[in-house]
Structures are given as structure tokens and as C-alpha cells.
Amino acid sequence: MPSQRTEFGPVDPPLDCPACPRLVALREELVEAHPDWHNAPVPTFGASAPRLLVIGLAPGMKGANCTGRPFTGDYAGDLLYKTMIDYGFASGTYQARPDDGLELVDAMITNAVRCLPPQNKPTGPEIKTCRPYLLATLAANPSIRAVLALGRIAHETFLTALGQRRAAFPFAHCAEHKLPGTELTLFDSYHCSRYNTNTGRLTEEMFRSVFDKIRTHIP
Template identity: 50%
Template sequence: MPVHSTIKADYPIESADCRRCERLATFLDAVKTRYPDYHARPVSAFGDSHAKFLIVGLAPGMHGANRTGRPFTGDFAGILLYQTLYKFGFANHDESISQQDNLQLSNCSITNAVKCLPPQNKPNPEEIRQCNHYLKMEVNAFMDRGGEVLLALGAIAHRAVLRSLDLRLKDYPFAHGAEYLLPNHSAMGPVKLYDSYHCSRYNTQTKRLTAAMFEEVFTRISAELSAAD
């Protein structure tokens, strides 16, 4: 697959300095004081600007995306994700360390349901709803350019995707390995939503999510994208 330019943001630049959520903004101010070299701001999407495949995670991690400014970069949660992206041809190498590592994604982009680091990695319901404004813009842009497959990492991301598309949560229950044909269509036709457990340290170390389980979801997604070509 050709590698296109990386996404800076699919939503207005105002999000780069968003302070709509007082708790998150105050927390980021404190983090920036403690770690002045950290990004410690809303984290933009990353990937192929023409991607047909969009991955949605939960939120930046303290010493990962919040430090580096790139989703799933520089922390444990990104290890399995980028290894799998590389194995299935969506990335040019198998790890994401920093924004200076020359990593490129092909036909794939990555974002989060919540753009700012939350305390204890737990955004509250109002923060998730507030940030859905930005996710909705990202998902709409993805569909407008012909996006075909969405992958939600975890139940919070799953529900956030559904809210961004104005779909009823009860009609699409979260389950690892679930897939749904969405009523919303992109410029190129139907869109599918796939679910996976989040590739967090807790899930992978407890074997709730194994590499084989994760790769099985990616196998189906790759087949879906290939069939649509």
C-alpha cells in the first residue's frame, strides 16, 4: 500500500489548545509544571491522510502520548498495537518511540476518544461527551474521504464512536471481536465497526487480550479492506 502524508488533525486547530474540560485542563497544567518537556496538551490524530481504516483508542497515557504528542507512542499500550500494524502492512516499522522516529502508517490512522490525559487514565462521562465533538468531526472527515473500517479499542472508545455517529448504544453492544455493519455510509459505501479489548498493560499481562486475539481481529479487517479494493 502507498504511504501518504501523515495526519496532523482531522478537526479544527482549536482542539490543540482546548480547555473545555476544567478538570483535564487543570491536570495538564500541573503535569506540564512537573514535566516541562512533555507535550501535555490535546493529542492529535496520527496516520495516513487517505486512510480507509481508523483506530480509536481511549485517551493519551501519562508517559506515552501525553509525553510524545502521538497516539500510543512511547508507552506499553503501543507495543502490541504497532507490532500488529507492522505485521499486517499498515506501518513501516514495528515500534513507535517519538515523533522523530520516521514511523509512517499506510491506509490507517489512529486517534483517541478523549484527546487529553485524564487523571488515573479515567475520563469522566462528561469529559467523554465533551470531547465527542472532536471525534465526530474526525469520523465525519474519515467517512467523507471514503473510510471503510473503524476499530474501537475498548468499550469507552466503542461507545464514543457510536455517539459520534448518533447511533443508539443498546443496538451495538461492545464485545471483543464483534463487528457491525453501520447504517452510516462513507463516500465509498458501507462502513464496518470492529471491537477489540484495549491493548493496555493490564489487558495484555492478564491475558484478557493476547497477541493471537488481537491479530485475529486484524486478519478480518485486512480481508475486509482487501475485498473492498
């Protein structure tokens, strides 16, 4: 199915997107090594008319790059989807595969960068190149009222995409930012990666505290 188009262009990049040479090279390597994996830009996943948009950094190698669904197949998805189910933003059972029947409710999930970057670290130009897809996603879903940024890069690229001053809205876990000139409120969380949870930087209770705020904002 072709990607939905908006004034900013398509919502999702084509599966053979050639825009970032470094990411294309890695994708081609992985096609050779793992031909049964998704190995392509990962499309946005979500319900129609969502009020919550969750933004991650980029697909994980054995997560979304493998399965083709955001946050599916790695630990970050285990915590994210469990929490979203608990707060009514998802229904079904998360089984770490795209055919598990899990559905999002009033929510949508995407990434700042749609392709797997080497060492999970996209470059500034790669983030900028992918930014129009984030803008297109917002344009195609005017029902969005809350945005959850998972990590500083997602936070900063979202602010830049909207033309907001980063200095006016510093990233901090559990921070809440009403963005002037929009109907959007930006919520921040440390990324729900295994590294952050293993080191204690992010606990399940800390993550749930962010969703407490979001659920108050979106009854």
C-alpha cells in the same frame, strides 16, 4: 499548523484547549513537573485517505501525553504498532518516539478523549465534550470504511457520535458491526493495555484475530 476544519469544527483541539477544567488542571500540573513533555491535546496521527480508523480511549501519561503521538511511549503502542506493521497498516520501525520515522499506511489513529484524564478515566461530560473532534475526523476522511474501537468506551462513544443505538451493537472482543445508514463497519477489541495483556484478558493472538477480520474487510 492550524487544525483542519469541517462542518463539525476543527479535526483537532487547540493545544491550549480550555474545555474540560479537570483535564486542564492536570495538564498544568504536568507542565510544571515535566516541561519537556507534550502536555496538551494529542492530535490524530495517520495517512491521507485512510480506510481504517483506530480509536483508543485517551492518551497515557507517559505515552502520548509525553510524546504527542497517539499510542507512542507505552506498552499499548508496542503491541498496536507491531500488529499494524505486520498487517501492512504501518511501515518503518516503531521506536516509541514521534521522530522514529514510523508512518501509517491506509490508516489513522485517534482517541475518544484527546487529553490525559486523571487515573486514565475520563468522565462522561469530558467524553461528550471531545466527541465533535471525532465527528470532524470522520468528516475530513470520507475514505474510512473500517473503525477499530479499542475498548468499550471507544466503542460506545463512536456509536453515540454517529447516532447509533448502543443496545443494537453490543461490545465484544472481535465483534464486527455493519452500521446502518453508513459505509462503516465497526470492529471491537479489548484495549491493548499492559494490564489487559498481563492478566490474559487480551493475548497477541486475540488481537491479531481482530486484524485478520479487518484485513479481510479492507483487502
